[in-house]
Amino acid sequence: MIGVTASAEAQQWEPLPAQPPIPADNPQTEQKVELGKILFFDPRLSEHGTLSCNSCHNVMGSGDDNRPNSIGMHDARGGRSAPTVWNAAFQSAQFWDGRADSLEAQAKGPITNPIEMGMGSAEVVMERLKSIPGYLPLFKAAFPGSPDPINMDNLAKAIASYERTLITPDTPYDRYVKGDKSALTEQQARGMQTFAELGCTACHSGANFSGPSSQAGQGFFMKFPTFAGSKYDNQYDLLLDTGRHAVTKQESDRHLWRVPTLRNIALTAPYLHNGKAQTLDEAVLVMAKTQLNKDVTPAQVKDVVAFLTSLGGTFPAQAMPRLPLTVGVSIVPAVDPHLKTTPLSH
Amino acid sequence: MIGVTASAEAQQWEPLPAQPPIPADNPQTEQKVELGKILFFDPRLSEHGTLSCNSCHNVMGSGDDNRPNSIGMHDARGGRSAPTVWNAAFQSAQFWDGRADSLEAQAKGPITNPIEMGMGSAEVVMERLKSIPGYLPLFKAAFPGSPDPINMDNLAKAIASYERTLITPDTPYDRYVKGDKSALTEQQARGMQTFAELGCTACHSGANFSGPSSQAGQGFFMKFPTFAGSKYDNQYDLLLDTGRHAVTKQESDRHLWRVPTLRNIALTAPYLHNGKAQTLDEAVLVMAKTQLNKDVTPAQVKDVVAFLTSLGGTFPAQAMPRLPLTVGVSIVPAVDPHLKTTPLSH
Ligand code: HEC
Ligand code: HEC
Ligand code: HEC
Ligand code: HEC
Ligand SMILES: [Ca+2]
Ligand SMILES: [Ca+2]
Secondary structure, eight states: OOOOOHHHHHSOOOOOOSSOOOOTTSOOOHHHHHHHHHHHTOGGGSTTSOOOHHHHSOTTTTSSOSSSSOBOGGGOBOSSOOOOOTTGGGOSSBSTTOOBSSHHHHHHHHHHOTTTTOOSOHHHHHHHHHTSTTHHHHHHHHOTTOSSOOSHHHHHHHHHHHHTTOOOOOOHHHHHHTTOTTSSOHHHHHHHHHHHHHTGGGTSOTTTTSSSOOOTTTOOEEESSSSTTSTHHHHTTTTSSOBHHHHHOOGGGTTEEEOOOOTTGGGSOSBSTTOOBOBHHHHHHHHHHHHHOOOOOHHHHHHHHHHHHTTOOOOOOOBOOOOOOOSSBOOSOSSOTTOOSOOOOO | OOOOOHHHHHSOOOOOOSSOOOOTTSOOOHHHHHHHHHHHHOGGGSTTSOOOHHHHSOTTTTSSOSSSSOBOGGGOBOSSOOOOOTTGGGOSSBSTTOOBSSHHHHHHHHHHOTTTTOOSOHHHHHHHHHTSTTHHHHHHHHOTTOSSOOSHHHHHHHHHHHHTTOOOOOOHHHHHHTTOTTSSOHHHHHHHHHHHHHTGGGTSOTTTTSSSOOOTTTOOEEESSSSTTSTHHHHTTTTSOOBHHHHHOOGGGTTEEEOOOOTTGGGSOSBSTTOOBOBHHHHHHHHHHHHHOOOOOHHHHHHHHHHHHTTOOOOOOOBOOOOOOOSSBOOSOSSOTTOOSOOOOO
């Protein structure tokens, strides 16, 4: 029998809208999206000319790097795992701790972050972009009103516009809630019901499974672990990073985290803000225990994982961007100012 | 006046053929090219899951990384600069020292090279590919005869097939030698003549400007510097790397290098095997002095550089590949076995 019972039916199941929210001051245009895509793929936005946004958020794959933590300039690792950029446009706040209130605000961060793209300052970034002749016409076309269009705000607007195209509607789940009852397997439909009955939907609600759609920037935060004291606290180092507290310094924000999307979740292993849960099965077990104080059976885990797999979308086909190039000279510094060690020899 | 004089006319100027040579045992098929493209973009072919072929040979740009030396696993640098993969299919031997006699032979190198992609062994590579369910149907489609199609030879064949599509015919130069005399500017046409008169064509001949088209694997090698003793030897460290000699250990091969293509050369700064010449102007000056013992005037350099710019092709539009993904688990190792240092803190 395929179908869900009253309890899951009662749940408001929403399909993903065809468009994410678009801020009034950054309407989508073809020119901005194209420029944003080029910038997203341009490794010259990093100190050594080696890392682009796409290095850690591979949109040819799951929009992340499938690593516990990313590798930035100088082989540096941070403490957080890269979330997917697919459907990030549906989240009302960005980053695990929600510290950026829009994709525009987010996009300015990684470029100058020393353990991500490592550019010394926004000025260095702009200097580079201005030294690539092909960027000026692209920025002009994307920002026709701007007298000096190559600036950090426009860069962020263009990247955010591109990211707003990175959405995956029409998953089996979406087709199912729109009425196609054959879109889910029996196990997936059962898992959907278990997901609702266990209470996962208390937090992972709405079309994006990241909480109620709220005003841009507001974010939807929950304590993790809500039920501290389980074996998972140590097993997965759950208490090391204080989450939102580290941003606001408010005691009430200790271990508060933004509720993340579950769309394409089966493709974005490993899991949790620190990437310590290696499989989706583990992540579901951890959630049931730490967030709902429930011990779930292996069969329940399998069913919920099957359901979560139905949130995997068809990724839209994309054309490769072409990067504007410089003629006769590279703008990537020849001498590596930060290189402290001699090259490895093997 | 636009046109070339008898001396340049006498030179055999060849346009780029529409197809590079295809080896008899690896005919092009759509399925192989598509698989090869996916592999070329798959960072899971590297130890940390962070570097793909495209990281150092960015086909959204000039097919290289515009760096003096590339950055591999563990922030490692080698002593050689990454050549472009655009039109590499027209070279009869691969690498600066010609040590790989085909694109197939070349493709097996970087994946297990500890300072490039750093995979422990071919077995580790195959294990990874086999753990990604989506690869088996792709390899089966590309190699219908193979009973166990996921192997290093087929990987190399697929990547080589993709690389044979990375060609840029129909440059201004090509249109010019096919009869469209308006395809070059006056300065470019003058530079073409200077290029021939100086004797650059003694080495950079043929459709690919990398010497006579010879049998696959044969390579076309020349001494660099041919005229040692100029100030450039020290300025650009020209005598440090012994080139082909380091491969064959033959004294007669000391400082022999494969003659590289000049197609798209204006886009592949910095220059020379060690990337020490930062501008194309410098590279031309060095060549004239070290290869022909000629002191060229700044005007001659400008003209030759203008001509070389006419070798820049229109890059074919490409669709982004979609990487086959794993469900519920990442195949990139969670713990980094080679990480000796603690993460940088800033
Ligand atoms: C070196 C790796 C790396 C690079 C390069 C990088 N990111 Fe990220 N990204 C991360 C990590 C790690 C996080 C999570 C950080 C956190 O939450 O504290 C993140 C978070 C994000 C988020 C928030 C998603 C969410 O659901 O909260 C977006 C959007 C994003 N990055 C886009 C970009 C863009 C655009 C660029 C390029 C301008 C970029 N990233 C470059 C690693 C990287
Ligand atoms: C009380 C709120 C709450 C409840 C209930 C809850 N979650 Fe979560 N969930 C979160 C938060 C917050 C995170 C982010 C955890 C972190 O920072 O690592 C999260 C993370 C996850 C992740 C990992 C996301 C990623 O990208 O790594 C999965 C999978 C998940 N939840 C599934 C579930 C399932 C299944 C249930 C029910 C069994 C559930 N959640 C119940 C709040 C909740
Ligand atoms: C970490 C950087 C890096 C990665 C990753 C890398 N390469 Fe290279 N590649 C280089 C360098 C450096 C050279 C020149 C080495 C030499 O000549 O000794 C090179 C040479 C080549 C050449 C020879 C071109 C010519 O004109 O001689 C080809 C073709 C090539 N690489 C293709 C690939 C493929 C295919 C992959 C992935 C399987 C790959 N590369 C991965 C850096 C890299
Ligand atoms: C005697 C042979 C010979 C002659 C003559 C010669 N070249 Fe070269 N050229 C080479 C070799 C060999 C290399 C590779 C040098 C290296 O290993 O760094 C090279 C490299 C180059 C490069 C750099 C390629 C790159 O990708 O970095 C340029 C540009 C170039 N030549 C242009 C010229 C010009 C212009 C002339 C005439 C003024 C000329 N060459 C004359 C053999 C020659
Ligand atoms: Ca993840
Ligand atoms: Ca170069």
